[in-house]
Amino acid sequence: MDPRPAAHSSSVPPSQQPPDPHLSGTDSQPGPSSLDPRVHFDKTTGKWHFEDDDGREYEWMEAKHAWVPLLEESLWAAQQAAYKVDGVDENTPAISNGTKDKKQLKLEKQNQRKNAQKKRALEGDPNSTGQQRNTAIYITRLPLDATTDELHECFSRAGLILVDEENQPKIKFYKDQTTGLFNGSALVVFLKPESVELAIQLFDDTALRLGASSSQERMQVSRAEFSHKKQPLPPTNSDQQQFQKRQKRAKKVEKLKTKLEEWDSDDEKASAAQTRFSKVVVLKHMFTLAELQEDPALLLDLKEDVREECELLGNVTNVTLYDLEPDGVMTVKFKEPIAAQACIVKMNNRFFAGRQVGAFLYDGNNRYRKSGHGSIENEEGTEAEQKKRLEAFAKFLEDQ
CATH class of the missing domain: 3.30.70.330 (RRM (RNA recognition motif) domain)
Known part of the structure; x- marks a missing residue:
């Protein structure tokens, strides 16, 4: 088939033109004498083109084995505009491997953060400093x-x-x-x-x-819930006094924040030093040895009272009273470490029966004593000691 148009036709039907017998391949350029003067080889596209007498230009499509008309530049621009995507620059070259440039990604993230901040400001972010917080x-x-x-x-x-x-x-x-x-x-x-x-x-x-x-x-x-009633402002001598009050208040708040940061630092150190005893709280000054001797029922009553109080903070697995410790030592073992921390916050430095209670986590070093040579690691004591306590309690009931 000959790709050359008829020599005297004014219009060339693209689908009816045969391939050129002088071509050995699509990339081969025939000799000048073998082609119609209107046919030329475009080195830019690597394809054959020809222009008919009406000025229309065609391109040879090897796959279709036919001449296909080329779109005019104005028509091509109109088609591109019709399928244009908002926000996409068609003249920007695509980035290889489907990845974005690092600078471009960084810029996009910065823009996203700025937009999010603007949105929160417009919506009234409750975490923003402009909103009054209830403390x-x-x-x-x-x-x-x-x-x-x-x-x-x-x-x-x-x-x-x-x-x-x-x-x-x-x-x-x-x-x-x-x-x-x-x-x-x-x-x-x-x-x-x-x-x-x-x-x-x-x-x-x-x-x-x-x-x-x-x-x-x-x-x-x-x-606390406030009704936000308007109160008359007290008279002031000058704006300078108000400024001094605000400065003084700001210094106090800053001082409190500094103290709070110091507390947080101490908490981090304590957290790093936690051991397997992080669930065991030691309570001191809960009783005296004389009180235990005078009232045999105090041991059970005190354990029951402490358990009931601590159960409000979390699940208690064991309460032990060390009746040979002059400091009035008791231990409370919780199921979760966070409950032990809450117990320390609640019980430390509180007053019980006229004595100031000390509460802290067991460090694993002290061995508190109880009847039967029990220790914190053997909290229930021996069966003989348990029997002795029950007999003392039974005698106490008989005497009532």
């Missing part, structure tokens, strides 16, 4: 003789408590409007909002003082 708790069912020091000692275990301009903790006691006496409710303001949830978890439905016997003596702790 206060409301407490009810407090003892009517409770003091600021007691509340500060108790709730500071959940986090740092803010101080006012007089360097006093922000703890407010509410009074009965009729009598003017304390009504058993108070407000505590923390530095961090995270302390609110921790305080609720640790102290809600617990007693401010150990040994509470009824539910009426257990505190109710909840997140």
Whole structure:
């Protein structure tokens, strides 16, 4: 078949033209005398082209074995515009292997972060500094003789408590409007909002003082809710005084934050030193040896009271009383380490029967003594010692 158009035709049907017999292959260029003068070989595309008398240009398609008309440049541009994808530059060369340039990826990530920040600002991100955060708790069912020091000692275990301009903790006691006496409710303001949830978890439905016997003596702790009533502003002498107050308040907050960071650092060191005894809490000054001798039932009652109190923090697997230790030592073993940490926060430095309790994790070194030469690693003692205790308790019941 001859790819050359007829010499005197004004129009060449592309699909009806035969291949050139003078061509040995698609990449071979025939001699000048073997082709129609309108046929030429395009070295750029590596294909044969010809232009008919009407000015239309065709290209030889070897796969179809026919001449195919070429699109004009204007028509090609219109077609490209019709299928253009928004945001894609058609003139930008594609990156090899389907991967993006590192600089391009970095730029895209930066743009994504900026857009996310703008979106949060428009939507009112609750974590942004512009939003006021609630860091206060409301407490009810407090003892009517409770003091600021007691509340500060108790709730500071959940986090740092803010101080006012007089360097006093922000703890407010509410009074009965009729009598003017304390009504058993108070407000505590923390530095961090995270302390609110921790305080609720640790102290809600617990007693401010150990040994509470009824539910009426257990505190109710909840997140404080404010009505946002507008209060008249106190008169000020000048803007300079307000500026000085703000500066003073900012320094106090910064000081509290520094102290909090020091606490976090200490917590990290303690966490790194945790051992297999991270679930065992040691309680000191829970009793005296004289009290045990006077009241044989105290041993069982005290263990039961401590277990009941600690069960509020987590699952307790064992409570042991070391009746040969003059420091009044007891140990509480929890199922989870986090419950042991909560026990330390709650019990350390609290007062029980007029004594200040010490609470800390067992270090694995001390060997506390109990009847029958039991130790912390043999918490139940011997069967003979258990029998002796039961007999003493039975005699106590008979004497009642």
